[in-house]
Amino acid sequence: MAAPCVVTLVLTVLLVLLLLLGAWKRWRRWRTASRHVAVVVLGDLGRSPRMQYHALSLAKCGFSVTFLGFYHSKPRDELLQNDRIGIMGLTELQMLAVGPRVLQYGVKVVVQALQLLWAFVKMEPSTYVFLQNPPGLPAIAVCWLVCCLCGGQLVVDWHNYGYSVMGLVHGPTHPLVLLAKWYEKFCGRLSHLNLCVTCAMRDDLAQNWNIKAVTVYDKPASFFRETPLDLQHQLFVKLGCIYPAFRARSEPSDSAVEWSAFTERDSRSGLVTHRPGRPALLVSSTSWTEDEDFSILLGALEKFEQLIADGENLPSLICVITGKGPLKEHYNRLIVQKHFRHVQVCTPWLEAEDYPVLLGSADLGVCLHKSSSGLDLPMKVVDMFGCCLPVCAVNFQCLHELVRHEENGLVFEDSEELATQLKTLFSEFPDPAGKLNQFRKNLQESRQLRWHESWTRTVRPLLVDI
Structure with missing residues (x-):
């Protein structure tokens, strides 16, 4: 008996609220034209x-x-x-923690x-x-x-x-x-x-x-764009105060020079340049759930680590994975267990204003988004393209509406294929004539429409x- 009474009461409250809402809103609309x-x-x-x-x-x-x-x-x-x-x-x-679902x-x-x-x-x-x-x-x-x-x-x-x-x-x-x-x-x-x-x-x-x-x-909104070197350096130094991956592994001999893992700034001239032999910066974003299969990226990083250990001429890699979600700590533990030497993985939660600056500073983006319906597209790739950042994206039904394989990025099916793509793209890094920079040039020349x-x-x- 109690359950029907509760349902009746709830429905009565909803109906009364709707009637009051309608009367009040119509009176307000009569008083003023709304935009x-x-x-x-x-x-x-x-x-x-x-x-x-x-x-x-x-x-x-x-x-x-x-x-x-x-x-x-x-x-x-x-x-x-x-x-x-x-x-x-x-x-x-x-x-509720009790009762039927x-x-x-x-x-x-x-x-x-x-x-x-x-x-x-x-x-x-x-x-x-x-x-x-x-x-x-x-x-x-x-x-x-x-x-x-x-x-x-x-x-x-x-x-x-x-x-x-x-x-x-x-x-x-x-x-x-x-x-x-x-x-x-x-x-x-x-x-x-x-x-x-x-x-x-x-x-x-x-x-x-x-x-x-x-x-x-x-x-992409207007604030997703390539980041000037001086702003890149500011972000790397800021993040380096919290995350060791962004710090230089040694201190500069000249006290007038400030280093990050990727850049150096001469305080006398204010000039910011990339550091010689810098690591490559890879950025991915995930909600740390099973529908975005982080294991694909982790497997590709393992293979990339092994390639360097085997003597391949590849740069060290710093992989930044942004986002938060229920499986973040689980995957962080898996990352630590890998004992990488040539690959560093950092999983920060960035302020909204820092995220586009990071994308505009990166060398490559990786998208792990898989659509539950096969009919939507990953906005994170849109943001990366706004920053002229080439992308490797896991394939699904309508991805071709956004990522054009071998033109603005690459599409992969599994960790083996992603690892091969990382090897190909970073084999000439940071040569401006390399394939990675050709993708960036294609994005720069595409003159993408902005959101508004x-x-x-x-x-x-x-x-x-x-």
Whole structure:
């Protein structure tokens, strides 16, 4: 008897809140014409770069923006300092530790629905609600109801499919996964406008979901660019205070010269140069989860270490792996057990402003992203290309929409192939005539569109002011 009473009470509260929300919002809209947009992420705002870019572009186009989601890590300063953008943080509910899994998910969904409703009550009426999917449960349904009651329009930005991400944990035939797929497919059709990240996803949405979407490719923001040598040196010295991999292995004989592992600066002239015989800098980014198979990179580094030990003419290698996640400490222990001599692995968590500087300072990027649906693209590669950083990326279904093999980088299938590519690319390092620098030159000459320029061409014309 208790369970039906609780469900009835929850549904009654939701209905009352919706009615109050609708009445209040319509009164507010009658009082003032709104050019306000809510950008919603049921995830960490600081780790949602595409939605940050949406918010910034909307603000540049004259909208006031509320950026709504979980505030675990800091978004970019450019967003925090924008007078047109306000951040509204949600409190993330931890899963219950007791009871059936279905009950745990049910309670979490109901609480998040109430949180979203209350957030919309507190904010200005919205002309548009931009929603990231995944996660879309319960956000798609809640945002659609709010838009219906308040006269706004729902814009769903499809980054992937939520049910396919759940399927990595529970298996594709699990009842929760099937329920999530039904919900996503049904509620996804309720939006007024759909955006997606690849043409492959656009076609899949049209053919299998009956959803018409517009492809909006991820593009690098303006701050992703090649880093001047003096800024590289500043970053390396800063990181060297914390991480030994960035420090020179000896002190300079001249006290007027400052060394990092890669650069040296003469304090008399201010001139910064690369150090002779410097190591190569490889950068990768991962969420330290099983879906991004770090073991591929670790296996390739082992083979690269052995090549140097066998006398191959290759530079020593410093591999920087950024990100945080549940398996980070597990893999850190595995790295220590390898006892590398010619390869150093560093796993820092960087400030948002330092990450693009690091990418713009690196010699090669490695992407381990594997899509759960096969239909999205790794934004980390977009950022690397913005810095004219060549990439080796693990292959999957639609990667060709971003990485063109032998033109702006290389595509690999396993650790053996990645190790071969590292050998090929670094065999002439740092010769400017080498293959690695040819890829960089191709990226420099490609004149890539930046995010806001691309956004104003593709998204802004779709928004009709109300």
